[in-house]
Amino acid sequence: MEVERYEKIWIALSLILVAFLAAISISVFAHGISLPGVEHRFNPNAVFQKPPFDKPGVTEVSPGQYEVYMVGMVWSFVPNEIRVPVGSKVTIHATSRDVTHGLAIQGTNLNLMLLPGLISTGTATFNEPGEYLFLCHEYCGIAHQVMAGKVIVEASPK
Numbered sequence: 001m002e003v004e005r006y007e008k009i010w011i012a013l014s015l016i017l018v019a020f021l022a023a024i025s026i027s028v029f030a031h032g033i034s035l036p037g038v039e040h041r042f043n044p045n046a047v048f049q050k051p052p053f054d055k056p057g058v059t060e061v062s063p064g065q066y067e068v069y070m071v072g073m074v075w076s077f078v079p080n081e082i083r084v085p086v087g088s089k090v091t092i093h094a095t096s097r098d099v100t101h102g103l104a105i106q107g108t109n110l111n112l113m114l115l116p117g118l119i120s121t122g123t124a125t126f127n128e129p130g131e132y133l134f135l136c137h138e139y140c141g142i143a144h145q146v147m148a149g150k151v152i153v154e155a156s157p158k
């Protein structure tokens with residue numbers, strides 16, 4: 001059977017779809033990567049009744065490792081000050097009570113979108129003492145520009 005040259009090229013290109021299917025299958029079944037589903041959703045109006053967001057703040061989970069539960073709302077963050085010693089690895093779990101907000105921490109690559117009813121998670125390590133501004137980077141209303149806070153990284157005692 002004679003197959004045209006261009007037809008052979010198209011048949012070969014269609015194998016890309018097989019490669020994509022393999023990549024998706026490996027990420028879903030071997031690495032367990034999936035999109036957030038509705039089962040993780042909660043009512044954003046009741047976020048302050050939902051543990052652990054009923055006690056937003058900073059917790060030391062092991063030496064040098066901190067977890068932060070944070071809620072963004074018009075126009076502030078709770079908590080708006082995070083205090084950790086230098087060298088700390090900080091994981092932030094954040095959500096929004098009302099509209100879409102953002103969370104970016106200056107000097108790190110932590111950059112999250114805070115969506116009502118969903119939890120966003122990101123981690124940053126602070127190896128230099130100082131104050132790191134964090135702010136909302138999604139326009140969220142008339143006082144968006146005041147929605148900010150800071151991470152205070154304290155030099156460890158000598």
Ligand SMILES: [Cu+2]
Binds near residue numbers: 074136144
């Ligand atoms: Cu905001």
